[in-house]
Amino acid sequence: MKLLLPLILTGTVLATGVSLVPPYSPDEALPGGKTTTIDAGQNAFSLPAANLNDQQRTTFVIGNSFFKKNWVEAPASTTARDGLGPHFIARSCGACHALDGRGAPPSFENGLQTEQPLALLIRLSIPGTDAHGGPVGEPVYGGQFNNDAIPDVKPEGQVQIRYQEISGQFADGERYSLLKPSYQLTELGYGAMHPQTMLSPRIAPQMIGLGLLEAIKESDILANAQRQAATGGDIKGRPNRVWDAYAGKMVIGRYGWKANTGSVAHQSAGAFLGDIGITSRRFPHEECTKAQTDCRKAPSGGKLEIADHLMESVIFYSRTLAVPAARHQDDPKVRRGREVFHQAQCASCHVPSYTTGSFKAVPQLGQQTIYPYTDLLLHDMGEGLADGRPDYAAGGRDWKTPPLWGLGLVPTVNKHSRYLHDGRARNLMEAVLWHGGEAEASKQHVLKLSRTDRENLTRFLQSL
Numbered sequence: 001m002k003l004l005l006p007l008i009l010t011g012t013v014l015a016t017g018v019s020l021v022p023p024y025s026p027d028e029a030l031p032g033g034k035t036t037t038i039d040a041g042q043n044a045f046s047l048p049a050a051n052l053n054d055q056q057r058t059t060f061v062i063g064n065s066f067f068k069k070n071w072v073e074a075p076a077s078t079t080a081r082d083g084l085g086p087h088f089i090a091r092s093c094g095a096c097h098a099l100d101g102r103g104a105p106p107s108f109e110n111g112l113q114t115e116q117p118l119a120l121l122i123r124l125s126i127p128g129t130d131a132h133g134g135p136v137g138e139p140v141y142g143g144q145f146n147n148d149a150i151p152d153v154k155p156e157g158q159v160q161i162r163y164q165e166i167s168g169q170f171a172d173g174e175r176y177s178l179l180k181p182s183y184q185l186t187e188l189g190y191g192a193m194h195p196q197t198m199l200s201p202r203i204a205p206q207m208i209g210l211g212l213l214e215a216i217k218e219s220d221i222l223a224n225a226q227r228q229a230a231t232g233g234d235i236k237g238r239p240n241r242v243w244d245a246y247a248g249k250m251v252i253g254r255y256g257w258k259a260n261t262g263s264v265a266h267q268s269a270g271a272f273l274g275d276i277g278i279t280s281r282r283f284p285h286e287e288c289t290k291a292q293t294d295c296r297k298a299p300s301g302g303k304l305e306i307a308d309h310l311m312e313s314v315i316f317y318s319r320t321l322a323v324p325a326a327r328h329q330d331d332p333k334v335r336r337g338r339e340v341f342h343q344a345q346c347a348s349c350h351v352p353s354y355t356t357g358s359f360k361a362v363p364q365l366g367q368q369t370i371y372p373y374t375d376l377l378l379h380d381m382g383e384g385l386a387d388g389r390p391d392y393a394a395g396g397r398d399w400k401t402p403p404l405w406g407l408g409l410v411p412t413v414n415k416h417s418r419y420l421h422d423g424r425a426r427n428l429m430e431a432v433l434w435h436g437g438e439a440e441a442s443k444q445h446v447l448k449l450s451r452t453d454r455e456n457l458t459r460f461l462q463s464l
Contacts (some may be wrong), residue, residue, distance in 0.1 A: 083301020
């Protein structure tokens with residue numbers, strides 16, 4: 001594998017609207033800087049940062065174990081891993097993030113849903129905000145819909161997904177189709193929901209580079225918003241500010257599809273509780289509502305179902321999963337695709353590069369030149385992608401710009417090519433064509449491309 005890879009900085013825009021494509025640099029070959037690993041196989045998302053020391057690698061292995069192995073219901077002889085549920089979606093973190101990768105919607109056969117979603121969860125809320133300005137959970141079912149439960153506890157219900165096909169065509173006449181999903185919650189275990197309940201589907205993203213994103217300086221994120229506002233165009237990203245249970249204060253959101261979580265620690269502990277039902281020091285109470293009497297009577301795995309030192313190992317593991325090296329960057333088609341990416345102004349939001357600041361939790365993640373392709377800001381993506389559900393400062397049409405690193409390895413790692421926040425896009429071009437709102441002009445640019453340049457753009461995205 002050749003590692004010649006060009007540097008992409010945020011493109012400048014002339015008064016005529018023509019984008020200046022930044023020059024190449026070999027640094028782009030290592031999108032995680034010195035943390036990058038060179039593996040393009042099925043384990044590409046599961047390796048530790050390349051510059052960890054031996055002691056850190058031991059912590060990584062322990063964290064990996066508690067991330068990937070199943071939890072069991074209490075009481076059990078395996079006391080370090082009991083406490084599953086009472087309600088849950090999965091029995092382990094790795095069940096949703098298979099091989100530390102990206103989840104997919106449930107399978108369909110002959111138009112019929114064949115299984116319940118595992119790596120696709122449904123957020124729930126009603127109008128209003130909590131004490132920190134975040135969403136208010138549905139009174140009976142809470143903030144997340146859980147379709148599984150331990151024995152003697154009722155699951156909250158089932159998730160049914162239907163797809164509507166939307167057809168369109170490129171300027172050269174080639175046709176395409178998109179799948180628009182709709183969601184219905186059925187077989188409700190505890191009665192009807194609040195009439196104003198809002199739903200938001202969220203697919204499990206790949207885990208790579210999370211600590212590097214946390215090490216990006218806040219000033220750089222705010223500078224992205226200031227730059228976009230100063231251009232006077234449609235693109236005007238905004239940071240989300242969210243409550244962080246570990247910091248004990250409001251911080252800039254960096255994780256989640258609406259940037260509704262501010263740290264890897266909060267994201268990890270919150271997912272243990274919400275997805276598996278495992279309590280920890282920052283999230284010590286089971287998510288059983290007053291109406292869920294069977295849930296509240298269920299046995300516990302202890303006051304804290306995951307010990308502090310084990311939670312810290314999982315957090316460390318999640319922070320230090322390495323970004324794999326980019327590929328095929330000496331391919332002329334990939335280089336042309338990079339030009340198209342900038343000319344379509346994709347880099348305005350998918351900001352290519354940063355130099356991370358100091359990072360006390362894992363010093364090796366600091367002072368790295370990285371290429372995540374995100375501004376970590378919220379953008380109005382139009383009605384086509386809207387979920388209608390606010391989340392702190394995020395509105396019903398807002399989504400965070402997701403990082404693009406590792407995008408092309410999802411089919412290798414996870415054996416599928418489903419993208420966007422709910423996995424509706426069946427390939428990368430469909431993901432581009434769902435862009436609207438602030439990104440409408442970029443989508444229109446892509447619709448007018450020749451078939452060759454559309455393929456070049458896809459090749460570039462697959463190289464990341």
